[in-house]
Amino acid sequence: MNKPPIIVLEGPDAAGKTTLATYLVRALCANRFRATWTPALNIAMADYQKSILDNALEHVKYTGTPFILDRHWPSEWVYGHVFRSLTQEHYRFMSSFDKTIKENGGIYIFCSDNGVAQIERHKQNLNPEHPYSEHNYVRLLGRYMQWWQMMDRISPMIRYRLNVDGNRLGNFCHD
Numbered sequence: 784m785n786k787p788p789i790i791v792l793e794g795p796d797a798a799g800k801t802t803l804a805t806y807l808v809r810a811l812c813a814n815r816f817r818a819t820w821t822p823a824l825n826i827a828m829a830d831y832q833k834s835i836l837d838n839a840l841e842h843v844k845y846t847g848t849p850f851i852l853d854r855h856w857p858s859e860w861v862y863g864h865v866f867r868s869l870t871q872e873h874y875r876f877m878s879s880f881d882k883t884i885k886e887n888g889g890i891y892i893f894c895s896d897n898g899v900a901q902i903e904r905h906k907q908n909l910n911p912e913h914p915y916s917e918h919n920y921v922r923l924l925g926r927y928m929q930w931w932q933m934m935d936r937i938s939p940m941i942r943y944r945l946n947v948d949g950n951r952l953g954n955f956c957h958d
Contacts, residue, residue, distance in 0.1 A: 786848075786849045787849060788843040788849055788850065789836075789849070789887055789888070789889030790849060790850070790889065791854075791889060792804055792852065792853050793855070793857045793891060793893050793930070793931075795895070795905070795920070796923075797901050797904035798894040798901055799896070800894045801817065803894060804817070804851050804853045811848070814848065814849075814850050815850070815852070815853055816838075816850070816853065817853040818853065818854040819854070820858070820859070820862060828859055828873075829872070832855060836852075840887060843887075855880065855884075856876070856880040856881065857930050859877065860877055861930055862923070865919060865923055891941070892941045893927070893931045895924075895928070901924065902920060905917075
C-alpha cells in the first residue's frame with residue numbers, strides 16, 4: 784500500500800489521536816500538525832483550516848513525505864454543533880476541505896473507543912484547553928459518531944479503537 788499523502792486523525796479528546804499520530808510520524812517519516820480551536824480563531828476558523836491544509840499539501844509536494852493532521856474540519860463540525868452555531872458558509876468551507884483532502888489522496892482515520900472508557904480517560908486527563916462538562920463530552924461523542932457514520936457512507940473510512948488500558952500503540956485495534 785502506498786503511503787497516503789495526508790492523514791486526518793479525528794475523534795473526541797482522549798480517543799488516542801495524539802498517541803496514534805506520534806506512532807505514524809515515526810513509522811511513515813511524516814510530519815504532523817495538531818490543530819486546536821481558541822475563541823480568537825472563531826471569526827477566522829475557515830482561514831486557519833485552509834492554511835493548515837495548504838501548508839500540509841505544500842509539505843507533501845516538496846518533501847514527498849506524508850503529513851498527519853491531528854484534527855481538522857471534522858472537529859470544527861462536531862465542536863461547532865455542540866458549542867457554537869455553524870453557518871452555511873462553514874458547511875461550504877468544510878465541504879471544500881473534504882474535497883481537497885480526497886482529491887489529493889488523503890484519508891481519514893476516526894479514533895474512538897467505547898464511550899465509558901473515553902469518558903474516564905477524559906476525566907483523568909482533562910485538557911485545560913477543553914474544560915467542558917461530562918454532559919458536553921457525551922454530546923461530543925454522539926456528534927463524532929454521527930460524523931463517522933455520515934462520512935463512512937460516502938467514502939472509505941478507517942477506524943481505530945484504543946483499548947481501555949490505553950496509551951500504547953499495541954492496544955489499537957482496527958475495525
